[in-house]
Amino acid sequence: MTSRTALVVSAHSADFVWRCGGAIALHAAKGFEVTVICLSYGERGESAKLWRQAGMTLERVKAAREAEAKKAAAVLGVHDIQFWDLGDYPINLTEQAFFRLVDVYRAIHPAFMLTHSKEDLYNHDHPAVSAWAQNARITAQAHGHNPGQKVLGAPPVFLFEPHQPEQCNWKPDVLLDIGPVWEKKRAAIECMEGQEHLWEYYTRVAQQRGAQAARNSDKKIVWGEGYQSVFPHVVESLA
Template sequence: MQASLLAVFAHPDDESLRCGGTLAHYAALGAKVTLVCLTRGEAGRNTDPTLQVTDLATQREQELRDACTVLGIQPPIFLGYHDSGRGERLRRDDPLATINADPLQIEAEVLEVIEQVKPQVMLTFDPHGMYGHPDHLVAHRVATAAFSSSGFRKVKVHRLFYTVQTRAEMQALQGGQSLAVLDGLPPETYAVCDCTIAARLDVNAHAAQKRAALFAHRSQTGPQSTLGTLSDAQLQPLLEFETYSLGGARGVIPEYPLKDLFAGLNVTYGLERQPG
């Protein structure tokens, strides 16, 4: 089987900060790497005043396409749901917002993608959605459900990983020029202890790609954003290592923590170089 990885996230830019290096790494090896994005992030805000944005959904869709090109992966698959917003901007009355959509229908659409791209490995948000965004929680739920349901289907996904942050990583992002979405959140809830880490990948070889992909999301990393104005000391560790917990597995896990998300699986890559 050709190595195939499927990532399921909620908004454009979700893919870059926590797993962009992983996506670039496996794409460079020759794996098929597919990204499903539930929404186009239309409930966000433009943080770069130099951009003339009249349609944020269109802008963010193009930003994600550009980021995927930088990472060397296939163009994203948009499921067409709407960004739910959060807090005071929560879109309770939008029937297409992910919080109002039928989760079984979204799961069915993810299962259709699974049938098409035949992934052995899936990635999605952790159970707390990094910082509790309603759409992140939906993405976590439907991806986890699709992984579970795939056991009864022709294409059975072997492993599900959650993108996670260690307590030290979260505390670093809460200090100094803090990442605003993490302000006031307890790391004991939104981060993971070291014994939960199932894989910690060294992606330093793809740090420049990851940075470029992150900043391809210009509307979200402008001078009015906290993400785009993190200090080098805060951002650099996130460009070098990516951390995962195990959401589920079918079959033996050959070591713990893993150094390769496909370790022990009978897969081939499109290039001669293999993960080491």
């Protein structure tokens, strides 16, 4: 395999934009092929603006959400975005979809994976997806699953920020400087027209994480993203 790859498992079609758009754009610019899997369109719980329009239908909501996400993905430099349409509120994480995700792990062998927090009191789809995606990672590492295939190694897993971290027992231990790609992330945010009320909120989040990153380093950082790592970091140097 010649290309470096990364995997983002996003419960809904906008989550990858708000929560890890900077990481996607930053690594895409470094030559990573980033695959984003949107398990749901967020058609029930995250599309209120669309549902307020007269004559709106479920299929029209899904189409609008997909178009927004594709536009944002193009801005960020996503290599491959997939829409699995597993339902919303609640999401339906089927056995078939589980093994489909295992196949993705085995196909791309990501250098790292990003997904949701372990807890979210306000959206139970998010922690369900987090556990499910990590379980698929474990299966992709199993030699007894589809013997003969190259098994997955041990890609680090980073959990991106939930909407209300204080209520979700989410504590960042990785702060990523996204200053070089902030304009791309903001442009991607503005692609999500169905959730315009979140544009400024996630701009403020990026500023806050940037301020924290600057405080925890000797660098001048303005824009940042926070992540919670699942596994220990294996390093060759502490400097």
